[in-house]
Amino acid sequence: xxxxxxxxxxxxxxxxxxxxxxxxxxxxxxxxxxxxxxxxxxxxxxxxxxxxxxxxxxxxxxxxxxxxxxxxxxxxxxxxxxxxxxxxxxxxxxxxxxxxxxxxxxxxxxxxxxxxxxxxxxxxxxxxxxxxxxxxxxxxxxxxxxxxxxx
Amino acid sequence: xxxxxxxxxxxxxxxxxxxxxxxxxxxxxxxxxxxxxxxxxxxxxxxxxxxxxxxxxxxxxxxxxxxxxxxxxxxxxxxxxxxxxxxxxxxxxxxxxxxxxxxxxxxxxxxxxxxxxxxxxxxxxxxxxxxxxxxxxxxxxxxxxxxxxxxxxxxxxxxxxxxxxxxxxxxxxxxxxxxxxxxxxxxxxxxxxxxxxxxxxxxxxxxxxxxxxxxxxxxxxxxxxxxxxxxxxxxxxxxxxxxxxxxxxxxxxxxxxxxxxxxxxxxxxxxxxxxxxxxxxxxxxxxxxxxxxxxxxxxxxxxxxxxxxxxxxxxxxxxxxxxxxxxxxxxxxxxxxxxxxxxxxxxxxxxxxxxxxxxxxxxxxxxxxxxxxxxxxxxxxxxxxxxxxxxxxxxxxxxxxxxxxxxxxxxxxxxxxxxxxxxxxxxxxxxxxxxxxxxxxxxxxxxxxxxxxxxxxxxxxxxxxxxxxxxxxxxxxxxxxxxxxxxxxxxxxxxxxxxxxxxxxxxxxxxxxxxxxxxxxxxxxxxxxxxxxxxxxxxxxxxxxxxxxxxxxxxxxxx
Numbered sequence: 001x002x003x004x005x006x007x008x009x010x011x012x013x014x015x016x017x018x019x020x021x022x023x024x025x026x027x028x029x030x031x032x033x034x035x036x037x038x039x040x041x042x043x044x045x046x047x048x049x050x051x052x053x054x055x056x057x058x059x060x061x062x063x064x065x066x067x068x069x070x071x072x073x074x075x076x077x078x079x080x081x082x083x084x085x086x087x088x089x090x091x092x093x094x095x096x097x098x099x100x101x102x103x104x105x106x107x108x109x110x111x112x113x114x115x116x117x118x119x120x121x122x123x124x125x126x127x128x129x130x131x132x133x134x135x136x137x138x139x140x141x142x143x144x145x146x147x148x149x150x151x
Numbered sequence: 152x153x154x155x156x157x158x159x160x161x162x163x164x165x166x167x168x169x170x171x172x173x174x175x176x177x178x179x180x181x182x183x184x185x186x187x188x189x190x191x192x193x194x195x196x197x198x199x200x201x202x203x204x205x206x207x208x209x210x211x212x213x214x215x216x217x218x219x220x221x222x223x224x225x226x227x228x229x230x231x232x233x234x235x236x237x238x239x240x241x242x243x244x245x246x247x248x249x250x251x252x253x254x255x256x257x258x259x260x261x262x263x264x265x266x267x268x269x270x271x272x273x274x275x276x277x278x279x280x281x282x283x284x285x286x287x288x289x290x291x292x293x294x295x296x297x298x299x300x301x302x303x304x305x306x307x308x309x310x311x312x313x314x315x316x317x318x319x320x321x322x323x324x325x326x327x328x329x330x331x332x333x334x335x336x337x338x339x340x341x342x343x344x345x346x347x348x349x350x351x352x353x354x355x356x357x358x359x360x361x362x363x364x365x366x367x368x369x370x371x372x373x374x375x376x377x378x379x380x381x382x383x384x385x386x387x388x389x390x391x392x393x394x395x396x397x398x399x400x401x402x403x404x405x406x407x408x409x410x411x412x413x414x415x416x417x418x419x420x421x422x423x424x425x426x427x428x429x430x431x432x433x434x435x436x437x438x439x440x441x442x443x444x445x446x447x448x449x450x451x452x453x454x455x456x457x458x459x460x461x462x463x464x465x466x467x468x469x470x471x472x473x474x475x476x477x478x479x480x481x482x483x484x485x486x487x488x489x490x491x492x493x494x495x496x497x498x499x500x501x502x503x504x505x506x507x508x509x510x511x512x513x514x515x516x517x518x519x520x521x522x523x524x525x526x527x528x529x530x531x532x533x534x535x536x537x538x539x540x541x542x543x544x545x546x547x548x549x550x551x552x553x554x555x556x557x558x559x560x561x562x563x564x565x566x567x568x569x570x571x572x573x574x575x576x577x578x579x580x581x582x583x584x585x586x587x588x589x590x591x592x593x594x595x596x597x598x599x600x601x602x603x604x605x606x607x608x609x610x611x612x613x614x615x616x617x618x619x620x621x622x623x624x625x626x627x628x629x630x631x632x633x634x635x636x637x638x639x640x641x642x643x644x645x646x647x648x649x650x651x652x653x654x655x656x657x658x659x660x661x662x663x664x665x666x667x668x669x670x671x672x673x674x675x676x677x678x679x680x681x682x683x684x685x686x687x688x689x690x691x692x693x694x695x696x697x698x699x700x701x702x703x704x705x706x707x708x709x710x
Binding site for chain 2: 050110
């Protein structure tokens, strides 16, 4: 499974917002072409429904909001990087979040959904990869590191 | 009455097909009403027949009954065939000696008591001693017959199984043959006593032997051929066509050759059941599914043909000793036969009262008696047997029901399908199964399921309402991602609820829905419109429970 199958360069952004709400809003806005049949509002709603249950800040500066949507044709990702960090993300380790990876998958593609989550978690488990992404100056740099899975 | 109905009823006789339709429709309704009153369905069919037949409204006229005669023979053939299917080799091996002894004891018991009572009453009524004794022994021999149709109908309705049920099947299967032999002897002796009738004992016995032996040979021969054909046929519809064809052939041949119809059909059933015990089960199941409307119509006609208006009041004086003698003779005879052969206590106590029904064979023998003794006792025999069978057909089935209930054999011959019809989803659901809140982490889910053996788990929201299902399949896929277990939630893993049933939904409907949607599970909610979860229904667990229950009942029945 390759990250590039699900992530395009257009969906990688350097975040300007410093709150969880702004950051997620910014990231969701880049995902307006995930599907014609799903509006940005629906995606935002689904993301926040999930966040209400438990924050997707999984620690080590990572946030992985993930949703499944019935009308989505394929799984897709969007990545936002905040050099300053988002302090109110409510991470498991209470540290600010620097990298947010939004994963949206169709309702029925359970296997792809789980594998994609696992892939992202595995790549970002590496300290040097996380550090390089958080400090990257360009979306293209972030995209390259994520795809290669190494610095 | 609307003009259309008036015009229809004014037609005499009603078109046969219309009668068939009406008979099945009203017979079924009558049976339902009687079932509600805890009276066997068969009594309902017969009662409807009596109401619309020659003793009642006359809607089913003598002519229509005549038109439907071949159909009745066919129904009798099916009943004989099905009884034959119950008689497996191992039953004969295990109980053969016992059942033969009981058969002779109850047959001779009925013969002796009826002979003595009728002869006595005959003399009291002023008949001569010779005529009274002749009348007594002819009635006695007829009394030994038992109608298999109404009796087995109750056994099948109540899904009975056990040693009493087996004994009933065996005894009624052979009972008519015994009646035929006894009648042949009795009629010859009666002929000698009152210097009437034709031929001697040997000639009469010879004819009875021909009737019985010929029927057995015919049934067995066709059974071998049918078994040969069925072994090569895979198509169920074609199999059914062949079975029905073979049955019609056997019945037709018995009519043409003057053989015992029911015995030939039984021989056909016994042959099939014993040549291929496992495969023939399917054959009998096929025929069984085809039979309900035939049975309904048959018993409605049985009721419709009962004709009791012409009875002279004094004749009823003979009906009572006949019935009392038949009943007590069979009870005492069966009891003694069972005691001598150390049969099970339930056979000793209850077999006799299961043998009260009388119909086709008794009436048939009375017709022969009328022919033989037309100028003397013949007409009395016909009238009294008609009245006695009328009563026996009504009281026989409830007696069978009473006996098998007392013997604890009701509901023991069930299949998983039968059981399914008697349960609701609520009876089978796993109420102890853990359900997960939407925000339960994968770590906690895995910890919990390690202690259960279910394959699917419900997910509920904060209000306890069902929102999704997690199956073992989904959980298996998470094994690729060990690092996810702390932050993946039930919400992330659950699949949408495919369908739900309520606790009141019949189990067979729930299982059908699972099979149609290829689901292994189905969430059960408290009530329609209430999404609060009551539990989960798992197909594998339902099948396990049903198999266990069928086995339990079989073991209970087989001791």
